[in-house]
Amino acid sequence: KDFETMLQLLNLYVYEPRKDTSLFKSFVQKAKSQTVFMMANPQTAFIDTLYKTMYGTNPLAPIAIPKAEYYDKINLDRTLAIFKERFGDMSGMHFTFVGSLPKDTTLQLIEKYIASLPTSAKKFSYKDNGVRPVKGKINLNVNKGKEEKALLLTVFTGEVAYSEDLDLKAKAISEVLNIKIIEELREKIQGIYGGGIFPEIQKYPYGNYVFFAQLPCGPAKVDTLLIAMNSQIDSIKLIGPSKANLDKVKQQWIEQAKTASKENSTWLQKIQAVLIDNESADRFLNYEKYVNALTPEQVKATANLLFNRKNVITAILKPEAKTEIKK
Numbered sequence: 001k002d003f004e005t006m007l008q009l010l011n012l013y014v015y016e017p018r019k020d021t022s023l024f025k026s027f028v029q030k031a032k033s034q035t036v037f038m039m040a041n042p043q044t045a046f047i048d049t050l051y052k053t054m055y056g057t058n059p060l061a062p063i064a065i066p067k068a069e070y071y072d073k074i075n076l077d078r079t080l081a082i083f084k085e086r087f088g089d090m091s092g093m094h095f096t097f098v099g100s101l102p103k104d105t106t107l108q109l110i111e112k113y114i115a116s117l118p119t120s121a122k123k124f125s126y127k128d129n130g131v132r133p134v135k136g137k138i139n140l141n142v143n144k145g146k147e148e149k150a151l152l153l154t155v156f157t158g159e160v161a162y163s164e165d166l167d168l169k170a171k172a173i174s175e176v177l178n179i180k181i182i183e184e185l186r187e188k189i190q191g192i193y194g195g196g197i198f199p200e201i202q203k204y205p206y207g208n209y210v211f212f213a214q215l216p217c218g219p220a221k222v223d224t225l226l227i228a229m230n231s232q233i234d235s236i237k238l239i240g241p242s243k244a245n246l247d248k249v250k251q252q253w254i255e256q257a258k259t260a261s262k263e264n265s266t267w268l269q270k271i272q273a274v275l276i277d278n279e280s281a282d283r284f285l286n287y288e289k290y291v292n293a294l295t296p297e298q299v300k301a302t303a304n305l306l307f308n309r310k311n312v313i314t315a316i317l318k319p320e321a322k323t324e325i326k327k
Helices: 004-016 022-040 043-055 068-072 076-087 106-113 164-188 219-240 245-260 264-277 281-285 285-292 296-305
Strands: 137-143 148-161 197-201 209-215 312-320
Touching: 004 106, 022 043, 022 068, 022 076, 043 137, 043 148, 043 209, 043 312, 148 219, 164 197, 164 209, 164 219, 164 285, 164 296, 209 219, 219 296, 219 312, 245 285, 245 296, 264 281, 281 285
Parallel strands: 137 312
Antiparallel strands: 148 209, 148 312, 197 209
16 A cells, blocks of 8 residues: 555655755764774674774775764765765666555556656676785684673685575585584583574675684683584584484475565565576575485585685684782
């Protein structure tokens, strides 16, 4: 019932973006206060240090936590100009609608509110600005905070040609590793509160991967957990995952996909991925076929490719040393 209202708002975003100085000032003030508050958290400050280490303080690198003074440099007029540059021209835009659309009037409404939007021959694309994680093996130790808490982060990075097949195998690696992390590190060693290992295979701006291991624990357990985690990684590289664990992952994925296929958001995301990123429609429509084709040998081979240990950052956060007062 609100479909036309949504399209009207879209039209206004393009033609009549509104500058609200008081709202902008309020945003800046809140953001600055939040930044100061976040940096007072030892874990947040630790992750900020990790990012700086990971990218060698490159000024173009991703920022974990913006500095408060960054907000003072934002110019509202320039911000609005950027918005108009990007959204005042609909060239190359994809509009995807999924759901209970109004019968008989959908096409007419789209023609009225979207087809009339301004376009040109201009083309927008991503740019590879050359930012890369530092290479080699790096150890980072930070002592911050008073509580008896520690955090172990290990980051594996590298360049690799992107493919949907590789992405699926990388996710399988993380799933089976997380089963072992729960069994060994949490239940047997009783060393972690949660966490796990998570992958990201990226296509843009260049083919690369990141495996991010996060293990919150007590300070006394850090060394034991680091050895145990590396042991599980070495195991999957040497002998691969057990068939039972891989089958467990497959079954869970298939069930999750069946549930997700009933959601509009799933279809929306997949349609956009096919249109914009040239992903395979067949891999979505016949997902079960691709999942069932995974073998322990394939997962093992992929683990050896991605866990080559050429570029590894091991970062450890521990509390500050207690000051002893001698009488």
